[in-house]
Amino acid sequence: RSGIDVHCPSRRAMGTNVSVCSGSRKGYDVSFAPYPSDGALAVSGLRSEKLKCAADGRKVVVLVACGSFSPPTSFHLRLMEDARDALIEQGYHVAGGFLSPVHHKYGKKSLVPMCHRVNMVGLALQDSDWLQVDPWECAQADYTVTAQVLLGRFQEAIQAFLPGARAMLTCGGDLLESFTAFDKNGNPVWSPEDQEAILGKCGV
Numbered sequence: 001r002s003g004i005d006v007h008c009p010s011r012r013a014m015g016t017n018v019s020v021c022s023g024s025r026k027g028y029d030v031s032f033a034p035y036p037s038d039g040a041l042a043v044s045g046l047r048s049e050k051l052k053c054a055a056d057g058r059k060v061v062v063l064v065a066c067g068s069f070s071p072p073t074s075f076h077l078r079l080m081e082d083a084r085d086a087l088i089e090q091g092y093h094v095a096g097g098f099l100s101p102v103h104h105k106y107g108k109k110s111l112v113p114m115c116h117r118v119n120m121v122g123l124a125l126q127d128s129d130w131l132q133v134d135p136w137e138c139a140q141a142d143y144t145v146t147a148q149v150l151l152g153r154f155q156e157a158i159q160a161f162l163p164g165a166r167a168m169l170t171c172g173g174d175l176l177e178s179f180t181a182f183d184k185n186g187n188p189v190w191s192p193e194d195q196e197a198i199l200g201k202c203g204v
Contacts, residue, residue, distance in 0.1 A: 032122035032133070035115040038104075041139040046098075046157035050130050053162060054093035060165040061087060062158050063097035064202075066137070066146050067171075070111045072099070072121045080131060083170045095162055097170070098134045098154065099125065105143040114138035147197040155202070169202045 030049045035041055054060055063083055065076065076099065084094045101117040102108075111117070115138075122133040136153050137144055144152075146169070154167035179199075181189045190198075 030126060030132070032119075032126040034119040034123065035135070038114045038138070041115060041118065041135050043136060043139045046134065046136075046154070046161070047132055048161045050128070050132055051096040051161055052093075052130070053095065056093070058091060058093040060093045060095050060162055061168045062095050062154065062162070062165055063087075063170045064100060064150060064154050064167050065098070065170045066100045066149055067102060068106075068108055068111055069099060069101045069117050069121050070108075071117070072124050077124070077131070079172060080170055084130070087168075094130070095165060097131045099131065100134045100137050100149060100153075103137050103140055103143040107143075145194060147194040150202045151197055167202055169198055 030047075051062070063080060065080060067076070069076065080097050080099075084097065087094050099121050101114065101121060102111075104111050104114050114135075118133055118135045118138055122135075125131045125133055134153075137149055150167050150169055158165050158167055179190050179195055183189055
């Protein structure tokens with residue numbers, strides 16, 4: 001097992017009218033089978049075991065954190081918990097959450113092999129009642145920009161389980177600050193189109 005172990009049943013959602021989505025298993029003790037190598041990572045459907053439907057008319061969101069996770073830390077998990085609590089206070093129903101490790105072709109030198117990062121996150125979240133790892137980014141042939149991960153992967157896949165729900169990016173302040181940054185060639189780090197997609201379609 002990873003050194004990170006979380007068991008975080010919903011505190012504020014207790015007593016609300018929610019149910020596990022159709023086709024999912026009840027409970028949250030969902031085992032994670034580690035990948036033996038990067039080559040074993042394969043594109044698959046979004047896991048729905050931990051997604052919880054709301055039957056009370058609240059706006060439904062699924063939180064997504066994209067990052068290196070090399071390694072995953074308690075801060076990453078705390079960020080997701082704090083984001084969920086804040087959204088619940090604003091009247092949202094948080095149906096679940098996913099951590100999506102970035103592809104090694106992102107180019108960051110400190111990245112350990114993709115299978116190790118997916119495994120660390122998957123094992124850390126195996127006892128969580130709402131968080132899961134998604135290996136889709138790492139199963140691609142190349143790096144995928146964040147906006148495409150959010151809209152092309154998560155938003156489309158979530159609609160199959162929770163029509164009308166929205167994928168919502170969860171990130172730290174450093175990522176938000178990078179929206180106004182420029183690379184060494186003077187080009188924006190983030191394109192205006194990607195910023196609009198992330199903030200306009202996958203933000204509060």
